[in-house]
Amino acid sequence: MAKAVVLLSGGLDSATVLAIAQARGFDCYTLSFDYGQRHRAELAAARQISRRVRAVEHREMEIPIGAIGGSALTDETISVPDDGGDGIPVTYVPARNTVFLSLALAWAEVLGADAIFIGVNAVDYSGYPDCRPEFIEAFAALAALATKQGVEDGAVAIEAPLVSMTKADIIRAGTEAGVDYALTVSCYRADDAGRACGCCDACRFRRDGFEAAGLADPTRYQLGDSAS
């Protein structure tokens, strides 16, 4: 069986990607990062999702990008706004996907994996530069040159199956593949129990996605009326 490292944040997109990778026949090794994010409920969600779908192995790596600062997601002194506004929002975490993919690349090489899956999405996204197809292509080109595996046995594939899908498309595809979205946490301000604020960018994209897909939203909200 071909092996894949799947970046699994515990959110809706990465849970869908994991289901897609499994449906394509990959033995999946899931990888989450503890980077000092304030929405730590997503780490518990990632563990639960990995167990539920019987990933071969789940790893949680601690990395110091939170200590570097520069983002509302890691710095308690910068608040998460309800609306990201124009341009790249303050929830952007400097070089986050580059760091995530680099560590996935290291693990993929040791495993002899054929692919790395990442749930970036350039349509219903928040304007992050490292969610665009050109970023993924540049990382794939780097990966082919960066490792012993790449030089000797051919490059690992960098798979971003959601990159051109709308949130509604993602939710439809995941629902067909059997994803239990009740387990996933997307909210930037989720409480420890994984309940969503209903107001941040991530919550809005998610709620609009379920609505556009015509599917029931299983998200648990902190306040019954905040999602209305």
Added chain:
Amino acid sequence: MAKAVVLLSGGLDSATVLAIAQARGFDCYTLSFDYGQRHRAELAAARQISRRVRAVEHREMEIPIGAIGGSALTDETISVPDDGGDGIPVTYVPARNTVFLSLALAWAEVLGADAIFIGVNAVDYSGYPDCRPEFIEAFAALAALATKQGVEDGAVAIEAPLVSMTKADIIRAGTEAGVDYALTVSCYRADDAGRACGCCDACRFRRDGFEAAGLADPTRYQLGDSAS
């Protein structure tokens, strides 16, 4: 003053790069990684070098690539050979420079730095894929796309001034720039006091470099006769 993040392992090459960056007028922010390497004396060397040359700030980041395994430098069950032999040697650490540069990129973005300096060298090197000019070029292309800084203000430069220099050239350049090589630790099997084994690839390249440069080798060896 322009700012630069300088990857500083504590070895000969990175100490030289730091001197070059300072000579070019950069305010230098030095960055070392604790990745479970067995030659931990290099971390102490990096701290000492940063203090000596008055780097603006020195950071040591802990990263989990050691736990991933796959290298004699991080896995106690794989021994460091005296001679790397043909091909890519067992001292290769999976995706190490990709991970290092990614974290440097994150810090550079938060600092608003203009350049990242790295001491890779493709001449007197050990056959590592991530020490080649094509790897550096691919990372620079990635960095331009990966960050808010790259998209909004232009890409950070990835500077690898040693990439085409021989070890002797590096030692001559560093000596002119005032590097105190007695502070640096290159050996893969250095003891806690930073004394070198004299036999591993890294020791051989270093010793041959001083000889070819016609300069005295200030390296402290574990055994007086091992360097003869």
